[in-house]
Amino acid sequence: MSIAPLDRSARTYVAGHRGLVGGAVLAHLQAEGFTDLVTATSAEVDLRDRGAVEAFFDRERPATVVLAAAKVGGILANATYPADFFSDNIRIQTNVLDAAAATGTERLLFLGSSCIYPKFAEQPIREDSLLTGLLEPTNDAYAIAKIAGVLQVQALRRQHGVHYISAMPTNLYGPGDNFNPEGSHVLPGLIRRFEAARLDGDPTVTVWGTGTPRREFLHVSDLARACVHLLENYDDGAPVNIGVGEDLPIAELAQLVADTVGYTGELVFDTTKPDGTPRKLLDVSTIHGLGWRAEIGLREGLAATVAWYREQLAAGTVR
Ligand code: GFB
Numbered sequence: 001m002s003i004a005p006l007d008r009s010a011r012t013y014v015a016g017h018r019g020l021v022g023g024a025v026l027a028h029l030q031a032e033g034f035t036d037l038v039t040a041t042s043a044e045v046d047l048r049d050r051g052a053v054e055a056f057f058d059r060e061r062p063a064t065v066v067l068a069a070a071k072v073g074g075i076l077a078n079a080t081y082p083a084d085f086f087s088d089n090i091r092i093q094t095n096v097l098d099a100a101a102a103t104g105t106e107r108l109l110f111l112g113s114s115c116i117y118p119k120f121a122e123q124p125i126r127e128d129s130l131l132t133g134l135l136e137p138t139n140d141a142y143a144i145a146k147i148a149g150v151l152q153v154q155a156l157r158r159q160h161g162v163h164y165i166s167a168m169p170t171n172l173y174g175p176g177d178n179f180n181p182e183g184s185h186v187l188p189g190l191i192r193r194f195e196a197a198r199l200d201g202d203p204t205v206t207v208w209g210t211g212t213p214r215r216e217f218l219h220v221s222d223l224a225r226a227c228v229h230l231l232e233n234y235d236d237g238a239p240v241n242i243g244v245g246e247d248l249p250i251a252e253l254a255q256l257v258a259d260t261v262g263y264t265g266e267l268v269f270d271t272t273k274p275d276g277t278p279r280k281l282l283d284v285s286t287i288h289g290l291g292w293r294a295e296i297g298l299r300e301g302l303a304a305t306v307a308w309y310r311e312q313l314a315a316g317t318v319r
Contacts, residue, residue: 072178
């Protein structure tokens with residue numbers, strides 16, 4: 001298939017439009033002039049329910065699908081609820097991928113995560129390191145579910161000749177994130193904790209782990225742009241990494257969040273909490289070769305996310 005620009009008038013379904021990724025993808029598609037956008041809340045269509053998904057696809061028959069719906073969470077949520085992360089994600093992606101293939105969806109992008117790669121993969125992590133080593137135990141259930149999604153995309157391409165692709169983003173952040181102090185990822189978790197400490201005048205703030213693991217952070221608006229770019233410029237079964245190409249230690253990130261929030265107290269490291277993977281910097285040469293690069297720097301993106309969080313806090317709508 002020669003890669004053609006997406007038909008902006010064709011029916012386009014964003015699965016997971018109320019989440020961090022889906023919300024950014026929907027906003028980007030609207031900005032790009034897509035005129036026939038379809039969404040459904042989980043109350044309207046529970047994607048874990050195969051019958052409901054089949055009925056939805058029979059009715060809507062989208063030409064393009066971005067599969068951003070998933071059960072996601074930070075290291076503590078993944079370590080605490082592995083069975084839920086496995087079961088929900090396997091059902092969501094299997095139902096959507098099967099229904100898309102059965103109803104003629106032409107282009108589909110499946111979103112995974114950088115945690116699908118081996119815990120001790122050579123850094124930066126290349127896409128071909130997939131399945132070459134043991135996974136990080138705190139999120140192996142979620143990782144196996146996402147790896148299964150990558151393989152299901154490859155199997156559908158082989159068996160049915162569909163032009164579906166998979167993308168593996170690094171750690172994401174931005175407006176629309178989950179700021180729950182226990183279940184969230186590190187960046188929103190720290191924003192919430194430092195802002196509360198600033199407002200309450202707390203002398204110390206606890207950061208989980210040793211602070212030595214390194215993480216890379218991509219603003220979700222950059223990710224949304226990458227999703228459309230890949231749908232219009234990539235058609236192979238191999239997953240494609242999406243990242244910024246640089247990382248930093250958690251301790252440095254925590255200080256950056258404190259500075260951005262304006263917190264001046266002490267950081268305390270709670271080493272009873274897990275560190276997780278020591279590093280997971282993604283090799284982004286594939287997507288750079290396709291003409292996409294991240295544009296939003298961490299300081300700029302963090303300041304905008306803190307501003308957005310404060311607006312939600314004032315409106316009482318923080319998730
Ligand atoms: O973002 P995070 O929860 O997940 O944790 P991963 C990243 C690092 O931040 C870990 C430390 O070393 C945590 O110990 N950390 C420090 C904190 N303070 C906090 C805090 O307040 N909250 C959180 N959550 N972490 C996830 C996977 O791994 O990466 C997911 O579990 C997904 O499945 C996601 O793949 C992209 O980056 O370690």
